Amino acid sequence: MNGTNHTVATNTRMSDAIKHECGIAMIRLRKPLQYYYDKYNTPTYGMSKLYLLMEKQHNRGQDGVGVANIKLDLPAGSRYISRYRSIAEKPIQDIFEKIGKKYNKANKTNPEEYMNAQWMKENTAFTGEMWLGHLRYGTHGKNSIENCHPFLRQNNWKSRNLVVAGNFNMTNVDELFERLVSLGQSPKDKIDTVTVMEKIGHFLDMEVQRLFDEHKEDYDNIAINKVIEENINLQEVLANSCKDFDGGYAMAGMAGYGGAFVARDPAGIRPAYYYADDEVVVVASEKPAIKTAFDIEYSQIKEIPAAHALIIDKQGDYKVVPFTNSLPKKPCSFERIYFSRASDPNIYQERKDLGKLLIPQVLKAIDNDLENTVFSFIPNTAEVSFLGMTEEVENYLVNERLAAIQRYSNDVEAMKKVLSFRPRIEKLVIKDAKARTFIADDAHRDQMVAHVYDTTYEVVQKEKDTLVIIDDSIVRGTTLEKSILTLVNKLSPKKVVIVSSAPQIRFPDCYGIDMSRMKEFIAFRATLELLEETKQSHILQEVYQKIKENEADLTQENYVKAIYEPFTDEQISDRIAKIVTPAHMEAEVEVIFQTVENLHKACPEHTGDWYFTGNYPTKGGNRVVNKAFKLFIEGSEDRSY
Structure with a gap:
């Protein structure tokens, strides 16, 4: 994604959609093309595998899709790069149906040549050895074909042609733009993709x-092309290109001569995985896509290390090499909490652990009264953490039963009641419409939110039961107030406990998730109210002044952290509960958030937590958060990156 066209998740949730990063898929066929025709008895092997890689990552983008293909070793005058992009209602299906029609036409018009790889390459588009796919969501009304990856940089020299697609955001677009100008270029757009x-x-x-x-001096102009293509040092190209990049990225590129790369940012913020055997080299944003497409074990799938690039040469040989200086590794924890598919066994367990670790807070909120508590979740993103939460309730009950056996050893009926008790689990909230709540118009958004969910009636004891409802995160709080709490209020519970498996989102993200404006965060709004209530609003001006004084270089420190320091997490959570409680709500509302400490216990390898803590992995992150706060104080609707 790029600096003006970030991506957004379509799953509507308690807090409105968190805006989403993109997905990439790359395939390089390593053997002569005829090998795949003969072994798999079809010309569509590469296309079919790319389709699976993309379909299994459709969670990463459904608004815009692009596919590019490069054919190797075609003579001059032959079209060797093909690309389709789509913003159709089902863009993956749309693109691959169009590509499939190319194959069907070849089979219908020249059936005798359909299994001839060289003929197909010379006469049919999208029949080359190199494939690159990209998925995105469109936001801010920016969902045009022009915003879809892959992007092309074209030239009459094969070695200078470049196809690029990525899951990335740069925090220093202005600086990068000026560098290009200083090189003598005149870029057509001031966005990070370009x-x-x-x-x-x-x-x-x-x-x-x-x-x-x-x-x-040693070769003529035709022969020298082969020498150049066999000796291009893509590692050096990336080292020179990326040394000024500040951001999170998994960047994929294919050059017209047959070289390719996937480069991962120095902190490992954005994900990238690969698999290689003697037939293929494959890259994707998520492991399950590779596993499913190639029917392999998870242990065969490797992660591209931070600050490293997977580089494939013209012959199909590959290596993983460093191309820039590494930073402390800080992979995005939201990948584990929400974005990536839970079919990854590690992510599945981590999400269950996130639910389990919330139980001490939940038991305190319900005063350990499990008999009059109903557990539920917001479909579909919180289901796994819900499973973990209810499992931990069962573990808690094991100890309670042991104690009861001793306490009621002479009372068979009492013991039977205790031993047969199970947590009450119901599907209280039902996703009733495929509606999106990121519509820019607030008034229309509220109308949409109110009708996204429905509820299940007659399973709650009125004015007696407490409802515990878990979601993966709470960002804006709009859906909570306008839909969820309004709905469950109709059930007349005694109390509603809203549980977030993620900590409080307090700071903007600038590395691939589109959370850019401070005022959008319910935790920020709650803090503003607390500052005013405790007569500490002067802190806002003090922070603003520090930012103004250091405006020449805002990368050294996150000054915005200071606004949260006067308050505990619990104080902010309590104020959030007040903000999201509808005026007509009769039941008590409590909001519980995951702690940062428990987040790291559940996801020990994914320590990127800047949206919760303000500890950005790159200096550019500090610039973004300080600028975002400055824009808020000045009443500007501009974006901070």
């Missing part, structure tokens, strides 16, 4: 020119 592609393209051009100058 600046990234043009910067890589510039240094690819430089590498080609270096090799041309080095060998021009």
Whole structure:
């Protein structure tokens, strides 16, 4: 995704959708193309595998999709790069149906050549050895074909052609733009997708020119192309291109001559995994997509390390090499909480652990009264953490039963009652409409929110039961107030406990999730109210002044942390509960958030927590949060990146 066209999750949730990063898929066929035709008895092997990789990552983007294909070793005059992009209602299906029609036409018009790889390559689009796919969501009304990856940088020299797609955000787009201008370029857009592609393209051009100058005395203009293509150093191209990048990225590229790369940011913020055997090299944003598409074990899938690139040469050989200096590894924890598919066994267990670790807080909130408590969840994203939460309730009950056996050893009926008790689990909230709540118009958003969910009646003891309802996160709180709490109020519970398996979101994200404006966060709004109530609003001006004084360089410190320091997590949670409670709500409402400490216990390998703590993995993050706060104080609706 790029600086103006970030992506958004369609799953409507308690807090409105958190806006989502993208997905990538790459396949490089390593053997001669005829090998796949013969072994799999079809010309569609590469296309079918890319379709599976993308379909199994459709959670990462359903508004816009793009596919590019490169054919190797075609003679001059042959079209060797094909690309389709789509913003149709079902864009993955739309693109692959169009590609499939190319194959069907070839089979219908020249059936005798349909299994001839060379003929297909010369006469049918999307029949090459290199595939790159991308998925995105469109936000801010920006969902046009032009915003869909992959992007092309075209040239008459094969070695200078570049196809780029990525899951990324740069925090220093202005700086990167100025660098391009200083190189003599005049980029058509000031967005990070263009600046990234043009910067890589510039240094690819430089590498080609270096090799041309080095060998021009020894070869003619035709022969020198082969020398250049066999000696291009993509590792060096990336080292020169990316040294100024500040952001989170998993960036995929294919060059027209047959080289390819996937580069991962220095802190490992955005995910990238690969699998290789003697037939293919495959890359995707999520492990389950690779496992499903190629029917392999999870242990065969490897992670591209932070600050490293998977590089594939023209012959199909690959290596994983460093291309920039690494930072402390901080992979995005939201990948584990929400974005990635829970069919990954590690993510599945981590989400269950997130639910389990909330139980001490939940038991306190219900005063250990399990008999009059109903547990439920918001479909569909919180289901796994809900399973973990209810499992931990069962574990708690084991100890309670042991104690009861001793306490009621002479009372068979009492013991039977205790031993047969089970937690009450109901599906109270039902997703009733495929409606989206990220509509820009607030008034229409509220109308949509009110009708996204329905509820189940007659399973709650009126004015006696407490409802415990879990979701993966709470961002804005709009859906809570306008839909969820309004709905469950009709059930007349005694109390409602809203549980978030993620901690309080307090700070903007700038590395791939589109959470950019401070005022959108319910935790920020709650803190503002607390500052005013405790007569500490002067802290806002003090922070603003520090930002103004250091405006020349806002990368050194996150000054915004200071506004949260006067209050405990519980104080902010209590105020959030007041904010989201509808005026007509009769039941008591309590809101519980995951602690940062327990987040790290559940997801020990994914320590990226800047949206919760303000501890950004790159200096550019500090610039973004400080700018976001400054824009808020000044009443500006501009974005901070």
